[in-house]
Amino acid sequence: MADHHINRVLGIETSCDETAASVVDGGSAIVSSVVSSQIDLHARYGGVVPELAGRAHVELLTPVLSDALAQAGSDTSGTGIDAIAVTYGPGLIGSLLVGVAEAKALSMVWGVPMVGVNHLEAHLFASLLEQPDLGWPLVVLLVSGGHTLLIEVTEPGRYRLLGGTIDDAAGEAFDKVARYLGLGYPGGPAIDRLAELGDPGAFAFPRSLPGDGYDFSFSGLKTSVVNTVRKHPDAATEDVAASFQQAVVDVLVTRARRAAADTGARAVCLAGGVGANSLLRRRIEEACAHDGIGAFLPSRALCTDNAAMVAAAGWWRLRNGGPSPLNLGADPNLRLVSVP
Numbered sequence: 001m002a003d004h005h006i007n008r009v010l011g012i013e014t015s016c017d018e019t020a021a022s023v024v025d026g027g028s029a030i031v032s033s034v035v036s037s038q039i040d041l042h043a044r045y046g047g048v049v050p051e052l053a054g055r056a057h058v059e060l061l062t063p064v065l066s067d068a069l070a071q072a073g074s075d076t077s078g079t080g081i082d083a084i085a086v087t088y089g090p091g092l093i094g095s096l097l098v099g100v101a102e103a104k105a106l107s108m109v110w111g112v113p114m115v116g117v118n119h120l121e122a123h124l125f126a127s128l129l130e131q132p133d134l135g136w137p138l139v140v141l142l143v144s145g146g147h148t149l150l151i152e153v154t155e156p157g158r159y160r161l162l163g164g165t166i167d168d169a170a171g172e173a174f175d176k177v178a179r180y181l182g183l184g185y186p187g188g189p190a191i192d193r194l195a196e197l198g199d200p201g202a203f204a205f206p207r208s209l210p211g212d213g214y215d216f217s218f219s220g221l222k223t224s225v226v227n228t229v230r231k232h233p234d235a236a237t238e239d240v241a242a243s244f245q246q247a248v249v250d251v252l253v254t255r256a257r258r259a260a261a262d263t264g265a266r267a268v269c270l271a272g273g274v275g276a277n278s279l280l281r282r283r284i285e286e287a288c289a290h291d292g293i294g295a296f297l298p299s300r301a302l303c304t305d306n307a308a309m310v311a312a313a314g315w316w317r318l319r320n321g322g323p324s325p326l327n328l329g330a331d332p333n334l335r336l337v338s339v340p
């Protein structure tokens with residue numbers, strides 16, 4: 001069933017508010033990667049508007065695909081492309097369907113196999129693009145706008161979920177607090193920048209969920225930020241941002257570090273948009289150096305949504321399970337599952 005003649009894979013990503021296409025060779029060499037963000041479209045609403053996102057994907061996907069193909073020395077006839085990988089969940093249903101429909105159409109017209117990719121697994125493969133020789137087992141901290149997961153990866157394709165958030169995702173907390181502080185959307189990068197100018201010790205925000213589990217909770221922290229700003233209307237926004245970021249990062253680093261120790265991981269790996277956070281990157285690096293294990297920090301562009309990670313995960317899935325049927329649907333609630 002596995003097809004070992006597949007080199008160049010076209011990846012398509014439309015699960016949320018990034019329209020992206022990329023050509024990756026041999027599962028790890030990025031030949032082209034184009035990401036068109038819809039930030040301007042959604043910024044004035046303070047968050048992603050699903051209906052608008054789906055429509056924007058319809059308009060943007062063709063030019064984004066043409067760009068990615070042209071930069072890879074190909075064209076819309078798919079010259080030199082051996083397979084197509086597309087995100088089919090989790091995400092916004094109307095957005096996912098745009099990518100899935102396009103992938104099916106191209107697969108039929110070009111006569112190449114197509115494979116559906118889990119967006120979460122794609123984030124895990126982002127680190128392999130830059131470090132193809134990652135050692136196992138690994139602990140991955142996957143922190144994005146929709147997810148906060150601590151995952152043990154015993155080998156590629158073998159996952160054990162250690163913990164997750166019981167309320168808001170880490171990126172969601174950044175976005176909500178930023179909106180409350182009037183910093184705009186997306187909130188993560190705005191807080192990251194502003195926090196550099198503030199005092200992280202100015203306010204002692206709660207560190208959420210005591211105990212030795214691996215789960216996270218960020219809604220209490222968010223409420224605490226709101227209450228603090230109400231009580232101290234003159235507080236410098238920089239100080240609030242820095243103290244909030246410090247609290248989130250403390251919790252993420254503490255849990256990830258303990259998970260690595262408990263599972264005997266050889267390294268901790270960051271994935272997802274919040275993995276672009278400067279303080280989180282610094283603190284994970286310091287913690288891992290202290291504990292004598294590796295730290296893999298994908299470049300910021302590979303932490304946030306992109307299609308190179310989709311192509312990489314698709315290439316691997318094609319070799320370890322084969323293509324998807326052409327009646328592939330989209331699943332907004334798709335979960336991360338190991339290969340059989």
Ligand code: KG4
Binds near residue numbers: 188277278304
């Ligand atoms: O992985 P991603 O691009 O999309 C999802 O799959 O959700 O993650 C987006 C999330 C947003 O919540 C955004 O605010 C957050 O990642 N983010 C950051 C930073 N850059 C992006 N959070 C903190 N610091 C950053 N530098």
Ligand code: ZN
Binds near residue numbers: 119272
């Ligand atoms: Zn993502």
